[in-house]
Amino acid sequence: MRETERSPGTDAARNRARRGPLDVLLVALPETAGSALYGMLDVFTAAGRVWQSLARAGTETALFRVRIVAPWVRPFRCGNGIPVIPDLSVGSNPHGDIVVIPELWLGPDEHLGGRHVRLLAWLRARHDTGAFIYSACSGSLLLAESGLLDGRDATSHWGYQDLFRHRYPRIRFHPEPTLCFSEPTGRIVTSGGASSWHDLALHIIGRHASPGEALRTAKVYLLKWHDEGQLPYTPLIRIQPHEDAVVRRCEAWLARHYAEPAAVAQTVRHAQIPERTLKRRFKLATGMSLIDYVQNLRIEEAKRQLESTNRAADDISAEVGYEDPSFFRRLFKRRTGLAPRQYRQMFSAAHR
Secondary structure (H helix, E strand, C coil): CCHHHCCCHHHHHHHHHHHEEEEEEEECCECCCHHHHHHHHHHHHHCCHHHHHHCCCCCCCEEEEEEECCCCCCCCCHHHHHCCCCCCEECCCCCCCCECCEEECCCCCCCCCCHHHHHHHHHHHHCCCCCCCEEEHHHHHHHHHHHHCCCCCEEEHHHHHHHHHHHHHCCCEECCCEEECCCCCEEEEEEEEEEHHHHHHHHHHHHHCCCHHHHHHHHHHHCCCCCCHHHHHHHCCCCCCCCCCCHHHHHHHHHHHHHCCCHHHHHHHHHCCCCHHHHHHHHHHHHCHHHHHHHHHHHHHHHHHHHCCCCCCHHHHHCCCCCCCHHHHHHHHHHHHHCCCCCCCHHHHHHH
């Protein structure tokens, strides 16, 4: 989702011209992904200068003063052993116009409960004083733990949607978008999967400097907006640990028979419990309805064939259980965000 064009860049540029570079604070923790941390550090620092230098166009002007803030000022190593030398600690209560939380290395069931309590309080204080708060990918888990996303919309990497559903039920989690505005003022913005920090950095530059500078930065770094969102990259079926033996038995049966006619009705017969009871238990155990589960299995197989074969979409449609190709195409686009032809162009090995 490309949001830069709607950003109030003109006012931001006018304000910046009056007071100089905007202060950007990048949050670094032991869990931080170094690629996102240093990628954003580099891009923000270069904004207003790198294009002007390479293209010999205009005066080089620093648009942002970028510093790393951490729970302490001593050097440490973040994810994958990448060294971090903080400029500031939260103990000094640093103020900034913009606070950015890069991606964190966390498992799909891992949360930050009990960690970084002082930093969470500092984030809440920065929001209260009017700072813009941004998170990239799983950085939104830090915002979720702070309470700043309660009652609001948010996104993150699609791999964390179950964690949000179970641990943060007050947050309206959306796995589809690349950028998600959590409140009408846009002072809290979360972004999706790992490389969506590109979209977030360009949005920040476009919003707080100018859309033109965001475009120039994108050209220099070969960054792109992921207009397609996260749906094309999201697996529709994920293993959900649960204790319902009947549902597990149905999942195993469907893995072999999902393409058969009347798969839902056959599953009910296989379960040997009342239909309404099965559907209720299935939704509780897996997080999706029985019909959605069947459709997702079929679309996952269609995705696999589009990626690895040259078979026509209509033939794939029939094989996965849909005799009506037009219905299949509509369903495929609804579940993946792309038409079958577009999906094949993006992911087929023949196009690499």
